[in-house]
Structure formats: C-alpha cells, structure tokens
Amino acid sequence: MTSVDVKDLRYQxxxxxxxxxxxxxxxEKDERVCIAGPNGAGKSTLLHCxxxxxxxxxxxxVANAELKNLDSxxxxxxxxNPDDQLFCPTLGDDIAFxxxxxxxxxxxxxxxxxESLALVGLEGFEYRHPHHLSIGEKKRAAIAAVMACKxxxxxxxxxxxxxxxxxxxxxTDILKNFDGTVIVISQDLYYAAAVCKRMVVMDGGMVxxxxxxxxxLAQEKVLEYFVAVDDDGCPLCHSRxxx
Amino acid sequence: xxxxxxxxxxxxxxxxxxxxxxVRSRILITxxxxxxIVTTAPYQLxxxxxxxxxxxxxxxxxxxxxxxxxxxALIVLPFSLVVALGVPFFTGGETVVFFGLELSIxxxxxxxxxxxxxFLSASTLVLLITVTPINLLMQGLRGLGVxxxxxxxxxxxxxxxxxxxxxxxxxxxxxxxxxxxxxxLPQAVIVGRLAGTLFLRSFxxxxxxxxxxxxxxxxxxxxxxxxPKYEWTSIMMVVLFVFMLISIRLYLGCLK
Amino acid sequence: MHIPDxxxxxxxxxASAVIAVSAISYALWKLKKETYDQPHKVPLLATTAAFxxxxxxxxxxxxxxxxxxxxxxxxxxxxxGPWAALIIMTLVLIIQALFFADGGITALGTNxxxxxxxxxxxxxxxxxxxxxxxxxxxxxYLTSVALASWASVILASALCAxxxxxxQTSPLQIALPAMVATHAVIGxxxxxxxxxxxxxxxxxxxxILYDCPVTVSTHHSHSHDLKRTGIVIxxxxxxxxxxxxxxxxxxxSYPDGLEKVAEDKGFIEQAASEEQVSWQHSLxxxxxxxxxxxxxxxxxLAGFVGTGLVFVAGFILIKLVQRxxxxxxxx
Ligand SMILES: Nc1ncnc2c1ncn2[C@@H]1O[C@H](COP(=O)(O)OP(=O)(O)O)[C@@H](O)[C@H]1O
Ligand SMILES: [Mg+2]
Numbered sequence: 001m002t003s004v005d006v007k008d009l010r011y012q013x014x015x016x017x018x019x020x021x022x023x024x025x026x027x028e029k030d031e032r033v034c035i036a037g038p039n040g041a042g043k044s045t046l047l048h049c050x051x052x053x054x055x056x057x058x059x060x061x062v063a064n065a066e067l068k069n070l071d072s073x074x075x076x077x078x079x080x081n082p083d084d085q086l087f088c089p090t091l092g093d094d095i096a097f098x099x100x101x102x103x104x105x106x107x108x109x110x111x112x113x114x115e116s117l118a119l120v121g122l123e124g125f126e127y128r129h130p131h132h133l134s135i136g137e138k139k140r141a142a143i144a145a146v147m148a149c150k151x152x153x154x155x156x157x158x159x160x161x162x163x164x165x166x167x168x169x170x171x172t173d174i175l176k177n178f179d180g181t182v183i184v185i186s187q188d189l190y191y192a193a194a195v196c197k198r199m200v201v202m203d204g205g206m207v208x209x210x211x212x213x214x215x216x217l218a219q220e221k222v223l224e225y226f227v228a229v230d231d232d233g234c235p236l237c238h239s240r241x242x243x
Numbered sequence: 244x245x246x247x248x249x250x251x252x253x254x255x256x257x258x259x260x261x262x263x264x265x266v267r268s269r270i271l272i273t274x275x276x277x278x279x280i281v282t283t284a285p286y287q288l289x290x291x292x293x294x295x296x297x298x299x300x301x302x303x304x305x306x307x308x309x310x311x312x313x314x315x316a317l318i319v320l321p322f323s324l325v326v327a328l329g330v331p332f333f334t335g336g337e338t339v340v341f342f343g344l345e346l347s348i349x350x351x352x353x354x355x356x357x358x359x360x361x362f363l364s365a366s367t368l369v370l371l372i373t374v375t376p377i378n379l380l381m382q383g384l385r386g387l388g389v390x391x392x393x394x395x396x397x398x399x400x401x402x403x404x405x406x407x408x409x410x411x412x413x414x415x416x417x418x419x420x421x422x423x424x425x426x427x428l429p430q431a432v433i434v435g436r437l438a439g440t441l442f443l444r445s446f447x448x449x450x451x452x453x454x455x456x457x458x459x460x461x462x463x464x465x466x467x468x469x470x471p472k473y474e475w476t477s478i479m480m481v482v483l484f485v486f487m488l489i490s491i492r493l494y495l496g497c498l499k
Numbered sequence: 500m501h502i503p504d505x506x507x508x509x510x511x512x513x514a515s516a517v518i519a520v521s522a523i524s525y526a527l528w529k530l531k532k533e534t535y536d537q538p539h540k541v542p543l544l545a546t547t548a549a550f551x552x553x554x555x556x557x558x559x560x561x562x563x564x565x566x567x568x569x570x571x572x573x574x575x576x577x578x579x580g581p582w583a584a585l586i587i588m589t590l591v592l593i594i595q596a597l598f599f600a601d602g603g604i605t606a607l608g609t610n611x612x613x614x615x616x617x618x619x620x621x622x623x624x625x626x627x628x629x630x631x632x633x634x635x636x637x638x639x640y641l642t643s644v645a646l647a648s649w650a651s652v653i654l655a656s657a658l659c660a661x662x663x664x665x666x667q668t669s670p671l672q673i674a675l676p677a678m679v680a681t682h683a684v685i686g687x688x689x690x691x692x693x694x695x696x697x698x699x700x701x702x703x704x705x706x707i708l709y710d711c712p713v714t715v716s717t718h719h720s721h722s723h724d725l726k727r728t729g730i731v732i733x734x735x736x737x738x739x740x741x742x743x744x745x746x747x748x749x750x751x752s753y754p755d756g757l758e759k760v761a762e763d764k765g766f767i768e769q770a771a772s773e774e775q776v777s778w779q780h781s782l783x784x785x786x787x788x789x790x791x792x793x794x795x796x797x798x799x800l801a802g803f804v805g806t807g808l809v810f811v812a813g814f815i816l817i818k819l820v821q822r823x824x825x826x827x828x829x830x
Contacts (some may be wrong), residue, residue: 053454072460083406084451087542088465089398090378096468101460106468127376131405149459281505281605318600319503326506326669331672357668360505365600367568372598380597392527392541393589394625399545400552400590401598407546407553415557425566431559431688435695438569442578442696443703445550449543456542463534463541 003029003181019045021205032182034192037202043185051077076151080158082138082186088093094124098149136167155183265477266383273371277364305374315363364494386470395465503602508574508666516608526582548590567685572618573648574693580709581623613655622651648693649686656682
C-alpha cells in the first residue's frame, strides 16, 4: 500500500524561482525515507507540498487520497525551527492544540498530552513555558505536539540540526519507535541511517538518486554530495557523514 | 543552577494555582483593591498603611518574599518622580520652607499621593502575576468576558515576546560588536535598521506559525477547555473582600 | 508616557476606558470578519505586537546623556493599517501593564487612548492626509510616515499632559511644555526608526505594506531615493528643532513663573478657598494667575497647535470626501 505518491510535481515561488522541477516519488506505508541533498535543493518545499501547505502543479496523493484539506490525523509535519511550532503559552496547551482541534473529549485530550510527553521523555512538563526549554527539549516537544494528533505519516525537517549527541539520540529513538511512515530531511546521515533504509537525494528541484542508502553512498556521484575534497583531491569525510 | 531555580519556581507557582482561590475572583479582587487604592485621598495615611499591610499579608500567604513584590513595583517610581516632582513648586496655597525651598503643602500631598498610589497599585499587580501562571490568568480574563480573539492574540504575543526580545538584544549586541556607540540622535537610524530586520523576521515567523497552526487543525479560534464552574463560594470571597474594604474605610472615615 | 495608577482621575479614566473599549471592540469585530479570508492575520498581529514590544526596548540617545525609545504606533499603522495598529498597541499596552507593571490597570484605557487611538488611529489619519498632498512615490510615502510618526508622539504626549492637568496631578503650564518639548525631540528618533523600518520592508517585500501607494521598484535609483529621503528628513528635523527651540524658552521660563506665582499667592489662596479647584485654572490660559507673559506665549502656542490641528483635520476631511466622490464617479 502506498502512503505517499507524487507524480511530476512542480512548484514555483512568487518570485519566479522554480523550486521543484518534476518530482516523482512513491513511498510505501510504514517505510522510513531520508531526503538528503544540498541547501536550496527544494527538500523543504517538497515536504510543504506533501503536507498540503503549498499547492504545486502535478499529482500529490497522501494516504491513497488526493490531497484536499489539511488533516492533522493523516500528515504531521515537524518544522526545522521548534519555536515556530510551539506557539502556546504552556507546553500542555501546545500539545493539546491538535487533539482539541480534532474535537476529542477533554479526558482523551489529557490522555494524549500525557502520552505524547511521555513518548518524548518530557513527563511533567505541562506547565512549562516553551521559551524556558533547551533546544533539545524544544525539538522533542515539537515532535510530541505533532504526534499527539496521531498522524499516519510523520515528516520532519532537519530534526537533528543543532542538537547535541544525547538529544540527537533521543530524537533517533523517538523516530525508530514511531508507528507509521517516517520522512526525514537530514544531512546527518549518521543519525538518518539509524532510522531510514531508503534515501532520496535531491538537487536543483529534482530527484537525482533514490534507493538503499548504503548502496547509494557507494556510488561516487552520490557520495560527492556528502564528502568534502581537499586541495589534493583527497576525500575528507564530512564530519557528520560517518556511517 | 539558575535554570534549576527557574524550574522550581514554575512548579511552585502551578502547585499554588491548584490550591487556592478561583482565578476570576483573584482578578476581581486585585482590580477592586487597586480601585480602592486610587480613590483614597492622599492624606489618609493610615489607609495606605493598611493597604501595604494587606499586600504583605497576601504575599505571606503565597509565601512570596516582600522584596520581590515591592522591588518589582519600583518600576513605577521614575514616572512618578519625573511627572510629579515639580508639582510642589508650582502649586499655590500654604507653603512650607524646606532647605530654603518654598514648597506648597497641597503640592506635596499630591506628590505623596501619586507616589504611594502608583507604588501600591503596582505591588498589588505584581502579587497577582507572581502567584498566577499566565495561562490561568488568561483563562480568568476569558471567564470575565474578555473577547476570545483578544485572549488568543494576547497568548500568542506573550509567547513570542521573549523570542523577539532575545533577537532584538542579539541584533543590538552585534551592532555594538561592530562599533555602534550611539551618541547623537540621528544614530536612531541604526536602531531603525535593527528594527527593520526584526520586523521582517517577525513577519516570516508569523507565516511559519500560521502554517504550523493550520497543520494542526486551526480554524479561526484557539481551542480551549471550558472553564471550571464559577463556584458561589469564590464569588462570596469577592463580596466579602469588598465588604471588608468598605467597612475599614467607613470606620476610618476614609470613604468620601 | 505609560501612566501608572493613581495619576489620572476616575472620571477621565472611565471616559477614556469607554472610548478605548468601543474602539477596540470595533477593531476586533473588523479583524474577526477579516480572519475568514485572511486567518493568518491572527499570528501576524501577535508577532508584530511582539516586534513593537521588543523594538521599544531599543533605546536611542536624545542628547544630554538621556535616551528615548520607540513607540511604534504609526509604524504599525503603515505596516498593517489603522485598526490593526490599534489592536497591536492595545496588546503591547495590556502586556506591559499586566506582566511588567508598566502603566497602570485603572489607567489602561487612558494609555490606550493616548498611544493606540491618538497615536495609532490619529497618526494613520495624519499619514494619509500628508500623503494626499505629497507627490505619489517612495519619497512622498516615506515623508508622510516620518511626519506622522513625529506628530503622533507629540500628540500622544500632549494629550497625556492635558489628562494629568485635568486630573489635577500636574499643572498644565509645567506638564504640557515639558512633555511636548521632550517628545518633539524623541519624535525625531521615532520618525527615523519608522522610515528605516518601512524602507527595509519595501526593499525586502513591499507586498507586506498595508496600502502601499507605490509599486515601488526596489532596484532602480535606490540610493537616489534614499538621498532625497535624507534631505526631506533633514528638513523635517530642522522644523522639529525650530519648534523645540520655540517651546524651550517657554519651558525654561518656569523659575520666573514660580516667583510670579509666589507674588500672586494671595490671589491663588483666595481662589482656592472660593472654589475647590486649584489647577483647573491652568486648563484655561485666561485664568493663568496673572502671569501675563506666559499667557501670551501659551496662547500663541495653543493657537498655533490648534490652527495646525484644525487645518490638518479639515484637509483630511476634504481629501476623504474627494476620494469618496471620485471612487463613486468611477464606479
Ligand atoms: N518563501 C520563499 N520564497 C521564494 N523562494 C523560496 C522560498 N522558500 C524557499 N525558496 C527558494 O526555493 C529553493 C528551495 O528551497 P528549500 O525547499 O527551502 O530548500 P532546502 O530545504 O532543500 O534547503 C531555494 O532556492 C530557496 O531560495
Ligand atoms: Mg530546508
């Protein structure tokens, strides 16, 4: 069963920049996919199109349905900047935001809040002000806020950026244990490899490689995206690319 | 260390919030108390002492140090001094000579009045906001009939206040690091440039926030739980408090 | 300019609270209608309010080792429109009063009246009035923003002084010149900041600006525009300084005023015992306790300000009527 199906998707920003230039992508249910590629490749734009925030030209079907309205119980997107995602005065309110919008009963909402906070290891943080959290806690809280809506597909934009090793590991664990499809954008192939088997490499608004992560990285044309080369042409490992 | 103290403080506040008076009553009592303060004539010094005593009592009940309450209220003094310090010099009526200065007695009373009233009112407010977490306060305001849209806006503003403040301070630091030493007025343009950057960031941030809200099902209003019922015992507390204030003022002849 | 509790009389606070509540209710009603097709406005207004709050923390020097700070009412109006500006200023003022004890709770209505309604709505009307007489284009737009920002700060502070005087807290003869003179200078900083913000926004993304009159081309003659804007702002500053200079002898003549008052003390005591008013006289320069010279100056100033206000108000009215009728004739 396919979870995400994209056919010849194009997207152009107001200023005329064509950020997506014919994307074809199909993701199976419960698959874990890493989208990698240089900055400006169009990865975030693609995710926003999948979430339904942007409307491009082409076919996008999510969970076997043409995407019409946003539905938090189907597609959950975790932004790169958790400050944009945690917009309520307390963490409890923030996590309850999605479930309350799904018109769930009060006790169900409370249960969801407790459950999601426990899932990301933030028990008892209900009354904390988001501004008072560390960046690692914020990232986990943002994931909890999305998971509380119980989406079938969880997409994350650079979840490991700016995190220290411990926080990164806890994010990795959360993603590993998630029950559903996972799409992550990441340059941190070390962590991404722990979660995903499949990798999609994008550049210039197009998919340039798609397949098993380790096999792809054996190819020179893919590897050069992730490896720096010094003056003598000697490959230097990108510090975060060790697998 | 500092962050740990912050955490503990937050917890104690929320614990306290569970224990005591309905937040609507707290807001009403605070408001009525401040109205009582500002309607007291300046020369009724005993009444002002009683107000200070009541604030201290409240702080003791909430186990909050008086230094916090009165210290944070000091913020109002500069305005009082700038606006009212000149008043004793320019007011007519009987005068006293003080270090060779001729000061109007009525003017001195005015000065004393505004200083005491603004300071005590601010202390009362500080007490309220120290013992009441912001989300509870907003719930209370909603319960007292403040429009939901305004409450949503206040919540969002409060949330991004500190984020923006931090960004503003970082921007200023960056300017200072590159030799910005403001000395004369036209350099306000540089503040303006910082502010311009700040606004653009706030604009793009709003786009992201809105996207995040939409993805989690936002439809025009923030969802919130229904307020707990306003118990008549809580209402009685407000009535009792007003009754107490009025009787004290009647007894002392301080009710015009 | 954030008035704490205890400075303003109950009747003035009540009256301004009524005005403020009605204006805000209208603005919220308008916003609510708008959110049906522009729901993003809610987070946008909130982040803009947070921006205004943060920008108010950035001090700028006004000379003599003191500093002023940004108010932001006209800037908000230029960015988002008048009613949104009122909501933004209201949010800022409520949060400052509630969480930072900056500005009183009972004086909240008065503060909203001064800074939100007069500063924001009034400033926006001024901006449109000024823009109507200026040539269309970036220069005219920036000039209108600058002048309206400057005037909005002065108007708000003058109103604040009048309220203090009417509450018998601070005599009008002291409060008005002191407030207006200081804010004539602070207003220059306000104008500079407002222009810088608007310029930054035009350069980045002019679609953001509320009713931006210009399809501003951001690339061509950018430096030229900036230079001309500089000249206009310079001229505005000269005007402002001239005004400040005009006002300052008036303000600094107060020590003499004190002597004069002392001389005429007998008269004051008599007046005070006859009626229960002491400072209400100061509301009306004619009663100004025999201080003839000051009467002359203050009357002159009042006349000047009054004429200016009437002129501007009349002008805006005419322009509004004209615009209406032209729209109608086009339709
Ligand atoms: N809001 C926007 N308006 C215009 N161009 C944009 C916008 N967001 C992104 N872009 C452009 O689209 C391209 C792809 O951006 P993005 O999807 O964010 O890349 P990635 O996430 O892969 O780094 C970039 O060239 C970027 O500059
Ligand atoms: Mg990106």
